[in-house]
Amino acid sequence: MRMIFGLVLLVGIALAGGAVYLAKDQIGQYKNAIARAEAAKQKIVPTQTVYVVTRSLKYGEKLEKEDVRPVEFPVTAIPEGTFGDEKSIFPENTEERRVVLRPIEKNEALLAVKVTLPGEDAGLTSRLERGMRAFAIKVDVSSGVSGFLRPGDRVDVYWTGGVGGGQTRTEVTKLIETGIQLIAVDQRAGDLEGAQIARTVTVAVDPNQVAALAQAQSTGRLSLALVGVGDDSVSPPIEMNQRSLLGIEEKVAAPAAPAEKVCTIRTRKGAEVVELPIPCTN
Template identity: 75%
Template sequence: MRMIFGLVLLVGIALAGGAVYLAKGQIGQYKNAIARAEAAKSQIVPTQKIFVVNRALKYGEKLSKDDVRIVDFPIAALPDGHFTELTAIFPETTDEQRVILRPIEKDEALLSVKVSKPGEDAGLTSRLERGMRAFAISVDVSSGVSGFLRPGDRVDIYWTGRSGNGQNRLEVTKLIQSTISLIAVDQSSGEVEGARIARTVTVAVTPNQVASLAQAQSTGRLSLSLVGAGDDIVIANNIEVNQQDLLGIVKETKAPAAAAEKVCTIRTRRGAEVVSIPIPCTN
C-alpha cells in the first residue's frame, strides 16, 4: 500500500513539475509576443488624414470632388496649407469651383497655394503674393535664355547701357536684380510646352523694384540669366563689367607736370630803358 502511495506521489510531483515547466514556457512566449508588439507599436508613424489628388492636374483645370480623396499622412511631414475637411475644399455655401494654379501630380497633397479660392479666376493676380506687383520685361532669343524660361523659374536681371560722362562714358553691364520669380511667359502663366522664343516675360517684384526695372528698361537693354532650381546662393548686386574690364585695358594716368622753376627779378632803369635783372629768391 505504501509503495502504491509513494508511486502516486512521485507521479503527481512529476506532473506538477511538467505543468510548471509548460506554464513557464507559455508565459515566456507571452512576454516575447508583448515585447514584439510594443516594439512594433513604437515604430508606427503618427498620421493625420488629409486630402490628396487622384490624378495629375494642370494649370487652369477645374477641381471637382472626384479629383480628391483622403489618406493617412505622416504628421511630421505635413505641408503647409493642406486640407483636412472636404467642406474646406468645397464650401457648402457656394457652388463655385476652384481652379488649379500650379501643376499637381497624382497622389500629391492638395495645398491652398496650388488652387484658387472658390469662384476666383486663375489669372496673374492670383499668383501675386501680398505686396508684390507684376512687371513685364521685353526679351528676345539672346536676352531670354533661348526660349527655356518657364513660369515659376527664377532669373537674375542684368542691365546693359552707357554710364559716365564725357571721355569716361563707357558701355557697362551690371546685375540690378537677383533671383526674381517669373509668373508668366508671353500670355501663359501655366505650363509651357517645349522651347519657344518669348517676346515678354512677367516677373513678381516689389513696387521699388518696378521703378528700378522701368528705369533700366528705358535707358538700356535688359538680359536674363536662369537660376538653378536648387540654387540658394545669395549674390551681391555689385557685379559690373565695362569695356575696359572686358578687354583688359588699363587706363593710362598722366604724370603730374613738373613745377615751373620760380624766377625772381628786379627792375632797374638805364637811361630811357627799363631792364629786369634776375636775383636769388628769398622765399
C-alpha cells in the same frame, strides 16, 4: 504495491514540475509580448486626415471631387494650408470649382496656395504675393535664354547701356536684379510645351524694383540669365565694360613736372620799378 505507488508518485511529481515549468515559460513569453506591444505603441506617430490629389494637375485645370482622396498623414509633418475634409474643398453652398494655380504632382498634399477659392479666376493677380507687382520685360531669342524660360523660373537681370557723354561715353553691362521670379511668359502663366521664343516675360517684383526695371528698360537693353533650381547663392555686384572685357588697362597720364620756383626782388631805377631774379633761400 508500495513500489507501484511510489512510482506513480514520482511520475506525478515530474508531471507537476513540467507543468509548472511550461506555465512559467508561457507567462514569460506573454509578458515579453505585452512589453513589445507597449514599446510599439509608443512609436506609433499620431496621424490626421489630409487630402491629396489622385493625378498630376496643371495650371488652369478645374479641381473635381475625383481628383482628391483622404490619407492619414503624420501630425508633425503636415504642411501648412492643407485640407482636412472634403467640404472645405468643395463647399456645399456653391457648385463653383477651384482652379489649379501651380502644378501639383500625384499623391501630393493639396495646399490652399496652389488652388483658387471656389469660382475665382486663375489670373496673374492670384499669383502675386502681398506687396508684389507684375512687370513685363521685353525679350527676344538672345535676351530670353533661347525660349527656355517657364513660369515659376527665377532669373537674373542684366542692363546694357551707355554711361557718360561725348568722348567719355562707355558701354557698360551691369547686374541690376537677382533671382526674380517669372509668373508668365507672353500671355501664358501655366506650363509650356517645348521651347518657345517669347516676346515678353512677366516678373513679380516690389514697387522699387518696378521703378528700377522701368528706368533700365527705357535707357538700355535688358538680358535675362536663368537661375538653376535650388540655387540659393548670392551674386556679387557685377559690372563689365569693353576695356575690362578685353583686359585693356586705362592709361594714366604722367604727373606734370613741378614748375621751377623763381624768386625776385623789386628795385627802383629812377621812376621805373624793376624785378631782379635772385637765388631762393627756402
